[in-house]
Amino acid sequence: MTERIICAGFGGQGIVTLGKILAHTGMLEKRNVTYIPKYGAEMRGGTAHCMVIISDNLISSPLVSVPDSAIVMNLPSLLKFEERLKAKGDLFLNSSLIKKETERKDIRVVKIPATEIATKLGNKQVANMVMLGAYFKQKRIFSEENIFIALEEVLNKPELLSINKQAVKEGMKEVSEKYISDL
Amino acid sequence: MIPMTNKDLKKVLITGNEAIGEAAIQAGCTFYAGYPITPQNELTAYMSRRMSETGGTFIQAESELAAINMVFGASAAGARAMTSSSSPGISLKQEGISYLVGCELPAVIVNMMRAGPGLGNITPAQGDYFQATRGGGHGDYRTIVLAPNSVQEAFELQILAFDLADKYRNPVILLGDGTLGQMMEPMAGYRLQATGYRLKTKKPWAVTGCKEREPNVIRSLFLKEGVLEEHNKKLQRKFAEIEKREIRYEEKNTEDAEIILVAYGTVSRICQAVVEKARRKGIKVGLVRPITLWPFPYGIVNKLADLKKKFLVIEMNYGQMLEDVKLAAEGKGKVKFYGRGGGGIPQEEEIIKKISNF
Numbered sequence: 037m038t039e040r041i042i043c044a045g046f047g048g049q050g051i052v053t054l055g056k057i058l059a060h061t062g063m064l065e066k067r068n069v070t071y072i073p074k075y076g077a078e079m080r081g082g083t084a085h086c087m088v089i090i091s092d093n094l095i096s097s098p099l100v101s102v103p104d105s106a107i108v109m110n111l112p113s114l115l116k117f118e119e120r121l122k123a124k125g126d127l128f129l130n131s132s133l134i135k136k137e138t139e140r141k142d143i144r145v146v147k148i149p150a151t152e153i154a155t156k157l158g159n160k161q162v163a164n165m166v167m168l169g170a171y172f173k174q175k176r177i178f179s180e181e182n183i184f185i186a187l188e189e190v191l192n193k194p195e196l197l198s199i200n201k202q203a204v205k206e207g208m209k210e211v212s213e214k215y216i217s218d219l
Numbered sequence: 220m221i222p223m224t225n226k227d228l229k230k231v232l233i234t235g236n237e238a239i240g241e242a243a244i245q246a247g248c249t250f251y252a253g254y255p256i257t258p259q260n261e262l263t264a265y266m267s268r269r270m271s272e273t274g275g276t277f278i279q280a281e282s283e284l285a286a287i288n289m290v291f292g293a294s295a296a297g298a299r300a301m302t303s304s305s306s307p308g309i310s311l312k313q314e315g316i317s318y319l320v321g322c323e324l325p326a327v328i329v330n331m332m333r334a335g336p337g338l339g340n341i342t343p344a345q346g347d348y349f350q351a352t353r354g355g356g357h358g359d360y361r362t363i364v365l366a367p368n369s370v371q372e373a374f375e376l377q378i379l380a381f382d383l384a385d386k387y388r389n390p391v392i393l394l395g396d397g398t399l400g401q402m403m404e405p406m407a408g409y410r411l412q413a414t415g416y417r418l419k420t421k422k423p424w425a426v427t428g429c430k431e432r433e434p435n436v437i438r439s440l441f442l443k444e445g446v447l448e449e450h451n452k453k454l455q456r457k458f459a460e461i462e463k464r465e466i467r468y469e470e471k472n473t474e475d476a477e478i479i480l481v482a483y484g485t486v487s488r489i490c491q492a493v494v495e496k497a498r499r500k501g502i503k504v505g506l507v508r509p510i511t512l513w514p515f516p517y518g519i520v521n522k523l524a525d526l527k528k529k530f531l532v533i534e535m536n537y538g539q540m541l542e543d544v545k546l547a548a549e550g551k552g553k554v555k556f557y558g559r560g561g562g563g564i565p566q567e568e569e570i571i572k573k574i575s576n577f
Contacts, residue, residue, distance in 0.1 A: 056232070056403065059232055059403060060232050063230060063232050063405045068405070069232070069403075069404065069405060070402060070403070070404050071232070071402065071403035071404070072398060072401060072402045072403075073401055096488055096489075096491035096492035096494075096495060097488045097489045097491065097492035097567065098398075098402055098404075098485075098488060099398075099488075099489065099564065099566075101566055101567065101568070
C-alpha cells in the first residue's frame with residue numbers, strides 16, 4: 037500500500053496540522069511516512085499545502101506530483117490541484133467554501149460541508165478535523181484507535197482536544213451517512 | 220513540535236531541522252550561536268529550548284559574523300560548538316570558517332541551502348556546492364562536507380560531524396537543503412533526556428587556563444619566514460589523510476546499469492524513485508549518492524567509468540557536482556547533466572525523459 041496525499045487550503049485553516057496528524061497516524065500503524073510542508077512566507081490568509089506519503093515500502097522520493105488523494109479546503113486550492121490528482125483518486129472538498137464543481141469526470145468526489153459542521157460545533161477552526169474524519173472513514177486504511185492517539189500526540193493544546201475529537205467524529209459520520217454505500 | 224507524550228514509542232515524527240538539533244545535544248554540543256534565517260529557523264528555535272534544558276549555552280547573536288566568531292571562541296576553549304544558517308548567512312560566516320581552519324579548531328556548521336544568488340528566496344536549492352567543497356573562504360583549505368538525504372541520516376551524520384571535527388581539528392559542514400530541514404519523517408534513537416555524553420577526544424591544545432602548564436596559543440597569523448608554509452603543509456597532510464579515510468557514499472543498482480545517476484541530498488531521493496520506475500520499464504539505471512561531498516568519492520565514479528558506464532548528474536543548481544563527476548570519469552565515460560535552480564526541483568518525469576534521450 038502506498039498512499040500519496042496533498043492537503044491544501046489557506047493559511048489558518050490548519051493544513052499543516054492536518055498533514056502532521058495523517059503522517060503521525062501512519063507512523064503509529066508502523067508504516068513508512070514522509071511529510072513536507074510547502075513552507076514559505078505565507079501566513080494567515082495566504083495559500084498553504086503539504087504533501088504526505090504513507091507506505092508499506094521504503095519511500096524514495098518524499099515529493100508528491102500525482103496524489104492518490106487530495107484534501108482541499110478552499111477554491112484556489114481546488115483550481116491548483118484538481119488536475120494533478122490520479123485517475124480514480126479521491127478528492128475531498130470543503131463544500132462550505134467551494135461551490136464550484138470539479139472538471140474531472142474520472143475521480144471520486146467527497147463533498148463535506150466542513151466549515152458549517154465546525155461552526156455548529158462552536159469553532160470553525162476545526163473544519164480541518166472534520167475533513168480528516170471524512171478522509172479516514174472514506175479510505176479506511178487506519179485503525180480508529182490510532183487516529184485518536186495521533187490527535188492527542190500532535191495537538192499541543194489539551195483544552196481543545198475534545199472539540200477536535202468531536203470534529204473528527206462528525207466528519208466520519210458525514211461520510212458513513214452519505215457516501216460509503218455508493219462507492 | 221516534538222510529541223512529549225511519546226516516551227514508549229521507538230520512533231518519533233520529527234523535522235530534519237529538529238533532528239539535527241537533537242543530534243547536536245546528544246553529541247555533547249554545549250555551545251550554539253546563530254542568527255535566524257528561513258528555512259533553518261526550527262533548528263535555532265530547537266537549540267534555544269534544548270540548550271537551556273541541558274545546561275548548555277544558546278546565543279542568538281547580533282549577526283552571522285558574531286555567531287561564527289562566538290563559535291570560534293567556544294571551540295578554542297574546548298567546547299563542542301556549532302552554528303547553523305542558510306546560504307546568504309553562510310556566506311557571511313566564511314571569514315570565520317577560514318580562521319577556524321587556520322587555527323585548527325573543530326566546529327560544526329549546518330547549511331540548509333536556499334536559492335540564490337544574493338538574498339534569493341527561501342525555496343530549497345543546492346547552489347552552495349562549490350562554496351562548501353572548495354573551502355568557501357579565503358586561503359587554501361577544505362572542510363569536510365556531509366550531505367544527508369533523510370531525517371534519520373541527518374541525525375546520524377550530525378553526530379558524526381562533531382566526532383570528525385574533533386578528530387581532525389577542522390570545521391565540518393552539514394549540507395542540506397530547505398526540503399530536508401522542513402521534511403518530517405519517523406526517526407529512531409531519539410531520547411528526551413540529556414544523555415550525559417562524555418567526549419572521547421581530549422583537547423590538550425585548548426585554552427583552558429594555563430596554571431601548571433605552558434600556555435596554549437591558538438592563531439592563524441604566522442609572519443616569520445617559512446613558518447606559514449610549514450603550517451600549510453601540515454594542513455595539507457591532514458586533508459590528504461581525510462581524503463584517504465573519510466570518503467562515504469551509497470551505490471544502488473550500479474552493477475548491470477548502463478546509465479548511472481549521480482545525486483546527493485533530497486535530489487538523490489527523487490533519483491531513487493526514478494531508478495525504480497526506469498527499471499520497471501526495463502531501462503537499466505543505477506545510482507551513486509555521495510554522502511561526503513568533500514572528500515568526493517572519485518574512486519567509485521572512476522571505477523564505473525572504466526566499465527564504460529554513462530553518467531547523468533542531477534542537481535538543484537546549474538552544474539556544480541557535475542565538475543567533480545567529470546574529473547572522476549577522466550573522459551572515460553560520457554557525462555551529462557540535468558539541473559534546476561532558483562527553487563525548481565527536478566521532477567521524476569523530467570529525469571526519466573533525460574534518461575530516454577541519453
